[in-house]
Amino acid sequence: MATKRSAAANLADAAPVFAALGDPTRLRIVAQLSSQGPQSIVRLTETTDVSRQAITKHLYVLEEARLARSVRNGRESIWELQPERLADVQRYLDDISSQWDGALERLRALVEK
Amino acid sequence: MATKRSAAANLADAAPVFAALGDPTRLRIVAQLSSQGPQSIVRLTETTDVSRQAITKHLYVLEEARLARSVRNGRESIWELQPERLADVQRYLDDISSQWDGALERLRALVEK
DNA sequence: ATCACGAGCAACCTCGCGGTTGCATTTCAC
DNA sequence: GTGAAATGCAACCGCGAGGTTGCTCGTGAT
Secondary structure, eight states: OOSSOSSSOOHHHHHHHHHHHTSHHHHHHHHHHHHHOSEEHHHHHHTSSSOHHHHHHHHHHHHHTTSEEEEEETTEEEEEEOTHHHHHHHHHHHHHHHHHHHHHHHHHHHHHO | OOSSOSSSOOHHHHHHHHHHHTSHHHHHHHHHHHHHOSEEHHHHHHTSSSOHHHHHHHHHHHHHTTSEEEEEETTEEEEEEOTHHHHHHHHHHHHHHHHHHHHHHHHHHHHHO
């Protein structure tokens, strides 16, 4: 059973994650968190041209999509990636791809008939 | 050379693809094209609650992101997935993930020092 | 020849997203 | 304890995304 894997995000669930990754600034944040590890908001702001507030909002969006999470540390809050979520997305894309292969196969069979 | 693979979408390039997949209606279209193979606009419209025009617009967005492509066939236009693009996205996510692992490793080494 | 079907074109509307600025609050450093 | 640093909170704004409706146009069927 479970051709739909439990962890694999089902359609309605996956869209928000893609949407979260769909903004350039946000994708930049993800890339930076990924390459440099967890870091504070100011640090994330330094490498960009938008305001700190904008970055903060983006971080909340990423949190909503469960792509990132924050930990308070004194007066600064440290944000880090939640990479399990990326794995979910990959699994979803895998499903799509394999379905596509199947569909083409069926289509060809249908045409030849 | 080329630690960044040529086909792997670089940051600025990847965001639009994610954005294209980030809308529920659009993701539904992709899923349907993936599971049922190429099909016409009306057919894609039948399974949804929005207008044909809306679907058409979404299809153009997918085309812009090179996730789908259309072929005219008589009076109907048939749309199909362009799965290579999905592979690009997967590769991009792979990069992010591996970078993340590396970053954590470095971080741990730094703390222990 | 006529009619219906599938699609394209264009104008329009609404609302949420990405961004800003200004101020308050907490915490560290000295 | 005082000042500066890091963040949170709130109000505001422009614009483009997602949607609709109405009409036209080409093509296939009869």
